[in-house]
Amino acid sequence: MSATTTMRTLPGPAKNQAVSRALGRRRYRMNRLVKVLCVAATVLGILLLASILLTLVWRGAAGLSVSVFTQSTRPPGSNGGLLNAIVGTLIQTGIGTLVGTPIGLMVGTYLAEYGRNSAMANAVRFVSDVLLSAPSILIGLFIYQLCVEPFGGFSGIAGCLALAVIVIPIVVRTTEDMLQLIAPSLREAAVALGAPKWKVIVLICYRAAKDGIVTGILLAVARIAGETAPLLFTSLGNLNWSISLAQPMASLPVTIYQYAGSAFEDWVQLAWVGALLITVGVLATNILARVALRGRRAS
Amino acid sequence: MKTAITALAIGLAGFGIARAETQITGAGSTFAAPIYSKWGDASSAATGIKLNYQAIGSGAGINQINNRTVDFGASDMPVAADQLAAHKLMQFPTVIGGVDIIVNLPDVKPNELKLTGELLADIYLGKITKWNDPKLVEMNHGIKLPNLAIAPVYRADGSGTTFVYTDYLSMVSPDWKSKVGSSTSVKWAAGTGAKGSDGVSGTVHNIKGGIGYVESAYAEMNHLTTTQLQNKAGKFVTPTMDSYKAAAASADWSKVQNFAIDLNDQPGDNSWPIESATFVLLPTDPKDPSQSAAVKKFFDWGFAHGNDIAVQLLYIPLPEAVQNAVRAVWQKEVPGTM
Amino acid sequence: MQQSAVLSAQTSRRSYHVGDAVFAALARGSGAFVLVLLGSLILTLFWGGLPAFRQFGPGFIASTDWDPVQQVFGAAVSIYGTLVTSVLALAFAVPVAFGIAFYLTELAPAWLRRPVGTAIELLAAVPSIIYGMWGFFVIVPIMSQYIQPFVIDSLDGIPVLEDLFAGPPFGTGIFTASIILAIMVVPFIAATMRDVFETVPPVYKESAYGVGCTTWEVMRSIVLPYTRVSVVGGIMLGLGRALGETMAVTFVIGNTDRIATSLFGPGNTIASIVALEFPESPAGSLKLSSLLALGFILFVISFIVLAISRLLLKPRLKV
Numbered sequence: 020m021s022a023t024t025t026m027r028t029l030p031g032p033a034k035n036q037a038v039s040r041a042l043g044r045r046r047y048r049m050n051r052l053v054k055v056l057c058v059a060a061t062v063l064g065i066l067l068l069a070s071i072l073l074t075l076v077w078r079g080a081a082g083l084s085v086s087v088f089t090q091s092t093r094p095p096g097s098n099g100g101l102l103n104a105i106v107g108t109l110i111q112t113g114i115g116t117l118v119g120t121p122i123g124l125m126v127g128t129y130l131a132e133y134g135r136n137s138a139m140a141n142a143v144r145f146v147s148d149v150l151l152s153a154p155s156i157l158i159g160l161f162i163y164q165l166c167v168e169p170f171g172g173f174s175g176i177a178g179c180l181a182l183a184v185i186v187i188p189i190v191v192r193t194t195e196d197m198l199q200l201i202a203p204s205l206r207e208a209a210v211a212l213g214a215p216k217w218k219v220i221v222l223i224c225y226r227a228a229k230d231g232i233v234t235g236i237l238l239a240v241a242r243i244a245g246e247t248a249p250l251l252f253t254s255l256g257n258l259n260w261s262i263s264l265a266q267p268m269a270s271l272p273v274t275i276y277q278y279a280g281s282a283f284e285d286w287v288q289l290a291w292v293g294a295l296l297i298t299v300g301v302l303a304t305n306i307l308a309r310v311a312l313r314g315r316r317a318s
Numbered sequence: 319m320k321t322a323i324t325a326l327a328i329g330l331a332g333f334g335i336a337r338a339e340t341q342i343t344g345a346g347s348t349f350a351a352p353i354y355s356k357w358g359d360a361s362s363a364a365t366g367i368k369l370n371y372q373a374i375g376s377g378a379g380i381n382q383i384n385n386r387t388v389d390f391g392a393s394d395m396p397v398a399a400d401q402l403a404a405h406k407l408m409q410f411p412t413v414i415g416g417v418d419i420i421v422n423l424p425d426v427k428p429n430e431l432k433l434t435g436e437l438l439a440d441i442y443l444g445k446i447t448k449w450n451d452p453k454l455v456e457m458n459h460g461i462k463l464p465n466l467a468i469a470p471v472y473r474a475d476g477s478g479t480t481f482v483y484t485d486y487l488s489m490v491s492p493d494w495k496s497k498v499g500s501s502t503s504v505k506w507a508a509g510t511g512a513k514g515s516d517g518v519s520g521t522v523h524n525i526k527g528g529i530g531y532v533e534s535a536y537a538e539m540n541h542l543t544t545t546q547l548q549n550k551a552g553k554f555v556t557p558t559m560d561s562y563k564a565a566a567a568s569a570d571w572s573k574v575q576n577f578a579i580d581l582n583d584q585p586g587d588n589s590w591p592i593e594s595a596t597f598v599l600l601p602t603d604p605k606d607p608s609q610s611a612a613v614k615k616f617f618d619w620g621f622a623h624g625n626d627i628a629v630q631l632l633y634i635p636l637p638e639a640v641q642n643a644v645r646a647v648w649q650k651e652v653p654g655t656m
Numbered sequence: 657m658q659q660s661a662v663l664s665a666q667t668s669r670r671s672y673h674v675g676d677a678v679f680a681a682l683a684r685g686s687g688a689f690v691l692v693l694l695g696s697l698i699l700t701l702f703w704g705g706l707p708a709f710r711q712f713g714p715g716f717i718a719s720t721d722w723d724p725v726q727q728v729f730g731a732a733v734s735i736y737g738t739l740v741t742s743v744l745a746l747a748f749a750v751p752v753a754f755g756i757a758f759y760l761t762e763l764a765p766a767w768l769r770r771p772v773g774t775a776i777e778l779l780a781a782v783p784s785i786i787y788g789m790w791g792f793f794v795i796v797p798i799m800s801q802y803i804q805p806f807v808i809d810s811l812d813g814i815p816v817l818e819d820l821f822a823g824p825p826f827g828t829g830i831f832t833a834s835i836i837l838a839i840m841v842v843p844f845i846a847a848t849m850r851d852v853f854e855t856v857p858p859v860y861k862e863s864a865y866g867v868g869c870t871t872w873e874v875m876r877s878i879v880l881p882y883t884r885v886s887v888v889g890g891i892m893l894g895l896g897r898a899l900g901e902t903m904a905v906t907f908v909i910g911n912t913d914r915i916a917t918s919l920f921g922p923g924n925t926i927a928s929i930v931a932l933e934f935p936e937s938p939a940g941s942l943k944l945s946s947l948l949a950l951g952f953i954l955f956v957i958s959f960i961v962l963a964i965s966r967l968l969l970k971p972r973l974k975v
Contacts, residue, residue, distance in 0.1 A: 050870035054763055060755025061764075061772060064846070067839055068779045071790050078793075093359060126690050129683035143687040146694045148962050149955070151893065153697070154900030154927040157951045160934065161697045164704070172387055187690065192893070196848075196886060200855045217679035231851060238780060238847075245783015248902045248931050255345075256372055267343070267370070272785050276903070277373060279516060279789060284539065287516065294786050305781045306774065377936020384938055467824040474911030476936030499725035502936055510826045510922035511911030513932070520792065524800045524827045 072298070079295030082288040087296075091260045092274060092289075099285075101293050103260045107269040108297070110262060111175060111254065112244050115182025120236055123187040127194025132220055144195070151188035158184050159249030167253060175261075175268030178254030182243040189242065193235025197228035241301045247272035271297045340612040345372040346379015346392030347478045348515065349533050350596040353413055353620075354392065356627050361619040367612050376478030377502040383407065383599045389609045391599040394478025395502055396578035406603045408651045410644040411577050411595035412617060414634040416534040416562040417482050418592075420542040422522045423449065425462065429556045431545040432457050435490030435583070435591065441529065442470050442487065443494060444508030449527055464527075471521045471530035474511030476502040482594040483531045486582040490591075531592075534562065535632045549591045550583050559632065561590035566634045577644070595636075602651050611654030618645065698955060705949030708942060716949065722913035722929075729946035731953055736915050737923035738954065740830055741905065742898040744919075745837035749898075750891060753842045757849035761879075762871050773850065780843035788907035791836040792828075796908055800827025804920055822918040828910040831919040836904050841894040848890030852883045892962065899958055902927040926954045 086100045093099030126147065134140025159181050166177040201224055209219045225232070250256075255267040256274060271293050278290035344354065351373035358369030374382075376393035383391030384405045397409055419438065421431060437453060440446045446453060450463045473480045484500035498504050512521040515536045522528035522542075534557055537544050546554045555561045565584040571577065581593040598617065604610040621644070625635040636644075708729065709716060719730025760773050804825035811817045821831075856879050864874045880887065910922020911932060930947050937944035 046870050046873065050872040053758070053872040053875075057755040057759040057763055060752045061759045061776075063752060064756055064779060064842060065772070065775050068775055068782075070794065071779075071782055071786065074790050074794055075786070093355075122686050122689065125683050125686035129687040133680060133683050134687060139687065143690055145962065146691055148892065148896070149958055150690070150694055150697075151896045153958070154902060154930075154951075154954060156900075156902045156927055156930050156934075157697070157701065157954065160930070160948070160951065161700050164700050165696075167387065184693065187693075191690070192889075196852075196889065200852075215676050217675050220679070234777075234847070234851075238844075241781040241783070245785055245903075247785050248927075251374075251931070251935065257370055272783065272903075275785055275789070279514070290789075294789055298782055298786055301781045301783060302778050305778060374935050381936055381938050469824040469826060474906075475932045501725045503724045503933060505721070505723040505725065505913060509912070510828055512828070513906060513911065517792070517907070521796075521826070521828065524797045525825065527824065 075291070075295045075298055078291040079293075082292040083295075087289070087292055092269065099289065101271065101274065101289060101296065103257060103269040104271045104274040104293065105296065106262060107175070107254070107257070108244065108271040110264075111178045111182060111250070111268060111270055112240060114176075114179040114264075115243055116186055116236070116240055118179065119183035119186030119239070120190055122183075123190025123239075124194055124232070126187070127191045127198065128220055130191070130195045131198035132216070132224070147188045147191045150184070151192060153188075154248075155181075155185055155246050156248035156252075159252040162249065163252040172265075173253060173255035173267040175254050175264040175266065178250045178268060178270065179264070181249035181253045182246060185243050185246065185249065186239045189239040190232075190235055193238070194228070194232050197231030197235070198224055200231075201227045237305055241305065244301050244304075245272055245297060247276050251276070339366055339368055340608070341368045341370060342390070342609060342612050342616060343370045343372075343388040344379075344390045344392055344598075344613075345374050345382045345388045347376045347394050347596050348373040349376075349394050349415060349478050349594075350392050350412065352535065352631050353624075353628055353633055356631065357616070357620045357624045360624070360627060361616060364623075365615055365619050367616050369616060375476045375502070376481065377476030380599065383601065386601065386605065389604075390613045392596065393599065394594050394596045395481040396576065396580075396595075396597055397599065399575055399578075402576060402599075406601055407599045408602050408647060409576050409578070409597045409599050410617075410647060411579070411597050411636060411640065412620065413628050413636065414562070414566045414581065414593060414595045415632070416557060416565070416590050416593045417479055417486075417531055418534045418537040418542075418544045418557045419547065420519060420522055420530050420532055420537055420544055422524075422526060422528040422543065423464070423466075424526065426543065428541075428543045429546055430461060432548070432554050433545050434548040435486060439487045439491030439494040441468055442472070442506065442508060443497065466527035469522075469525045469528045470506075470509030471518050471525075471528055472506050472509055472511055473515075473518060473531075474513050478502060478594075478596070479515070479531065479533055480504065482582065482592060485580065485594075486592045489583045538632055547591050549587075549589050550585050551587045551589070553587050555588055555590055557590055559629075559634075561588050562593060562632075562634055565589035565591070565593045566637075571637075571640050571643070577640070600648075600652050602653075604653065607654035609654075610652050614648050614652060614654070621645075698952070701948050701952040701955065705945055705952045708945040708949040711942060711945075716946075717953065720915055724933075724943060727942050729943065731926075731946075731950055733913050733915050734924050734926040734929050734950055735953060735957070737830060737909065738899060738925040738927070738957065740919075740923075741834045741837055741909070741925055742895060744831070744834035745841055745898045746891065746895055748835065748838035749841045749845060749894060752838075753845035753849060753890075753894070756842070756846040757853055758875055760846075760850050761853040762875065776843050776846055778843075779839075780847060784840065784901060784903040787836055787840050787904040791832070791904060792907040795836065796827040796832060799832050800825045808920070819917055820919055823916070823920050826910060826920065826922060828908045828922055829918075829920045830909065830916070830923045833905050833909040833923075833925070836908055837898045837901055840901065840904060841898050844897060845890045845894040848893060849883075849887055852886040852890065853879055856882050895961060896958065899954070899961075900927055901925075902931045906931050926950045 086098055088100060088102060090100030091103040092101065126143065130140050130144055134143065162177050162181040166180060167173055205223055205227055206219055209223045250270050250273050254270060256277065257267045257269040261268060275290045275293040278286040351371060354369065354371045358371065362368055376395050379391040380393050380397060382388045402409060419433060437446065447468055449466045449468055455463055481500060481502045484498065484504055488495040488500045498507060512518045515532045518530040518532055519540060519542055522530040544557050546556050548554050564586050565581055568584045568586045568589060569579055569581055571579060579595055581595060583591050600610060600613060621641040628635045712719065717731050720732045721728045721730045722733060756776055760769055764772060804827065807821050808825065811821050860878050860882065861874050864878045905925050906928040909925060909928055911924055911928060912922035913924060916923060930951060934947050937947060
């Protein structure tokens with residue numbers, strides 16, 4: 020009320036400056052700290068990747084030879100290779116992705132464009148998230164009950180289906196997220212020009228979200244290429260050369276899993292070679308896709 | 319792409335038919351995997367049979383043959399007679415092998431440490447927790463045992479080797495028998511699990527004070543530190559081909575049904591106490607008798623020509639009398655002419 | 657002129673309807689298919705697990721027994737392992753992933769962004785069985801020979817922590833499994849966070865910078881609130897992966913059917929126990945039924961986790 024009280028309740032310029040300077044220093048230091056931590060986190064991530072790759076190369080490169088690519092798996096001491104496993108993985112991953120991606124894409128489109136917040140769309144979204152959390156091994160069990168037991172035999176196609184089921188929710192989530200992030204103005208412009216809804220989605224939205232969607236598909240491929248558990252109960256594995264989808268089919272992860280715990284040095288060595296091959300294959304696919312994307316974008 | 323694959327598949331299938339090759343699938347025991355694979359490789363030229371054997375563990379192998387998803391199952395654990403009848407299976411042994419105990423103790427050389435079955439049971443029950451426990455020291459006067467915690471390691475996956483080991487422990491320790499029992503997978507009271515023989519030996523290798531059990535072929539091949547064991551006769555034996563042979567030699571096959579012999583804790587001064595035959599299960603009502611015939615032909619080759627391979631891989635071949643008895647049972651119970 | 661215009665308008669309207677109808681049907685059909693897929697999955701698990709539930713009753717969830725010889729099974733050990741490893745893994749992973757995403761979007765110089773981003777995404781590309789093998793052959797020895805003895809010795813004497821980190825240095829165990837899981841999950845979360853941070857309209861950030869905010873304050877007050885939904889979505893993705901991870905965990909968790917009081921002790925997760933014991937469980941047996949029941953329980957846990965996250969996000973979900 021008096022003049023002095025007013026002076027005290029409203030800090031004068033000098034006090035204000037000191038406070039703001041102190042606050043500024045604190046904010047600056049906080050900013051600095053966070054930056055350092057973030058760099059540390061990134062360096063940690065890169066070091067871990069380096070460690071994994073180095074281990075694979077150190078252990079696996081020693082076993083690399085032409086026979087790995089030309090010979091099928093054979094008993095210990097018989098100079099076997101991994102040909103059937105490599106081909107089996109390629110086939111199963113390919114068909115699994117081919118089957119799962121369109122379904123996932125359509126579901127993601129449904130969620131982002133048609134259902135949006137309706138009861139059914141919320142249910143589908145939730146269900147897709149649950150499928151995403153489903154341990155791949157339970158999906159293997161499910162396909163085993165559906166495709167293996169009734170038909171009395173393991174088969175490559177059962178393995179492909181198990182992988183497809185894993186692909187679907189991953190693609191759904193990324194497709195929906197990417198489609199949702201597209202600015203409404205893009206869609207509005209297309210509709211204003213008279214495009215039907217499906218053209219807006221296919222020609223405009225998919226194109227705009229392409230990078231994110233492709234990244235999602237690639238993450239899905241990378242995931243299923245290394246999946247072991249679902250294949251254990253579905254395609255079992257095959258020590259001989261076989262590309263028949265109706266017969267058990269070999270795959271790299273299953274072969275690695277079996278060889279890694281075995282009693283024989285050449286089998287364990289082959290496990291490391293297989294591990295190296297599958298990692299290189301998956302990483303190369305990743306890099307290739309990014310390069311292709313970049314080229315597309317430039318042109 | 320698909321047409322190319324189909325064409326290739328048809329071509330290869332045709333090629334297969336042209337060569338009149340039969341493919342047989344088997345699954346189960348990791349213990350026997352090396353010998354079956356080697357036999358498969360060596361015999362395919364002579365018999366025209368290609369073997370696809372998946373070493374997924376004895377328990378899984380039994381499961382697969384019960385479901386008839388493979389042509390034969392392989393198990394280190396003999397299946398009970400009532401189970402065999404219920405699932406319409408017959409079983410026969412193929413080879414015999416031993417199980418070794420491995421340890422990781424600094425300054426202890428291979429085959430230097432002495433252990434007994436009871437001590438092993440107490441260790442795995444968690445009753446003996448330190449290496450310098452008086453009971454262990456008493457047995458090993460010449461060795462300086464450190465004040466180190468014992469880290470028992472066991473097979474986490476359903477394994478016939480586990481069955482053989484726990485069966486032995488049940489025989490020598492009533493406490494073990496009542497508390498844990500024996501099977502391909504049991505409720506372990508102490509220690510940690512590892513996947514596969516590689517997992518067990520790797521884990522033991524990592525922990526100072528670790529102890530584990532692995533197939534003898536594996537221990538030999540990887541030069542692991544094995545221990546002596548006291549056998550039924552009270553003598554301490556080292557795990558060598560001779561002690562495995564001694565245990566197998568004293569087996570009385572006439573006393574058992576379905577060849578379900580138990581080779582653990584055999585009498586004899588030189589017998590290795592932890593040993594087992596490994597079995598194959600065949601359906602007595604196969605969907606396809608020609609497949610059963612092929613399996614019989616394969617193992618017949620193994621009995622006739624595969625003994626050297628077995629010895630090379632540190633297995634003990636069956637006595638000839640037993641092999642002939644097996645052939646007789648094939649004739650009687652399994653349809654399909656060889 | 658007028659006639660053809662009307663005709664062309666009519667034909668285009670017809671194809672407009674057909675194209676849209678077909679596409680809409682496809683989209684809705686696939687949505688329904690996903691519902692059916694999950695429904696049949698849950699049904700298979702529940703149906704298969706029913707004998708175990710009937711035999712052991714609700715006590716199945718709390719029972720720590722897992723005795724194949726006595727045919728007594730309980731879920732508590734696996735549930736405990738699953739929850740503890742996943743939560744610990746997230747606790748390690750989220751800060752690291754956030755740090756990486758923040759670095760990639762705000763702090764890194766432009767020429768460094770692509771290579772580092774690629775490196776992190778490559779970490780996500782590594783298959784899970786590789787993590788298992790690497791974890792077992794590289795991390796476990798380091799844990800058992802250096803880190804675990806060090807922690808055990810230094811925490812000796814401190815009341816609560818001492819028991820939390822006790823026991824022989826197996827190297828394998830819940831703590832190691834959590835670390836491997838965290839490493840596996842970091843790139844997943846980081847990639848999603850980064851993609852999502854990049855969608856913030858630059859004008860928001862520029863306005864904040866204009867007022868004098870530091871980089872961290874822009875992130876904290878502008879970017880995070882704007883992208884909160886997707887960030888939590890990314891974290892949920894990571895949690896989902898951690899809960900269901902089988903191969904990497906199986907190699908390093910020690911596969912023991914007991915609840916250990918120490919984080920260095922061995923344990924089991926639902927996924928690892930199913931992987932190890934399903935192949936050897938006879939069809940129709942109580943053990944198989946118990947495993948299917950465990951699978952069902954795992955589904956229920958994921959269900960609960962997701963429901964909670966959605967509840968938390970409801971106010972903001974429309975964004």
